[in-house]
Amino acid sequence: MADVTIRPATLEDAADLADRLRAADRAEVWASHRVTPIQALETSVRLSCGDAWAGLADGVLVCLWGVVPLSLVSRIGSPWLLASDDLERHQVPFLRRCRGMVDQMQAPYRLLTNHVDARNRLSIRWLRWLGFEIDPAAPWGPDGLPFHRFERRAP
Template sequence: MSKKRALKLEVPTLEDVDFVAANIRESDRQDMEGLHSGKSVREIIMGDVVYSKLVYGLYRNGSVQGIFGVIPLLSNVGTPWVVGSVAVDENPLPFARASRGLLDMLQRSFPLLDTWVCSRNSKSVLWHEWCGFEFEKEKVRLGRDEYFHAVRRVGKSKMEVS
């Protein structure tokens, strides 16, 4: 991958959060609105930032593409989250290529990643599958939508299984 296309990790600024909130991809907006009725996208992102142990921005060509982190549940269990700007949908390949490694990095602190994936959000479902999350078959209503419970364990990514 050329350096021009590679994603870089940096600590995001408040301006980066504002940019992603103002330019959030539609699928992420719908997920947030379904879970957090009445809150702004920025409020939701900042809530995740505040509760997270690790938070990073994803940058391509000097521009923030998304923000991600992990919220501790237990000492070895965390809930990962990611929000992308419309730029991720416009050019998803660099993000997809980097995703497994980013999750592997989070799993150095949290060997078990535990999350809920909106069943309506096909992009999120596919991304979680690509990254090696295992899904429970049953859906659970959370807020407005139905969600799958999904986990990713150390050593269980699709890259290692395939």
């Protein structure tokens, strides 16, 4: 079992992960916003306002995630996660910790919501496991490809 470390994410982490981003995440960031992996990672880390984390397995960066505040007044946040293929090899130790991390992300927000590419089946399964409700796929993004809106409300 890998030694898993979770720490605050940095822009250097974004640069480290960009070239190793899994194919499904590359396709998703392009289909959703027409951005490259480095643009998606740097923007996500910056907009998360300190609420972004890096996941390492045996000292190797395997994923970045966080939550971007969409509305502080109505307490809505947009969660995100981008990863390398290495995450799948180390999914068990990360799964053991991620529900608690999502609860921590949710704390300041009454609603967490975003969109996931309908082709990204692994992410959709993970989101369901974390307790997110997944809407039916609908056209979204510049090309109107099918994406699922997902959300998780605070208890």
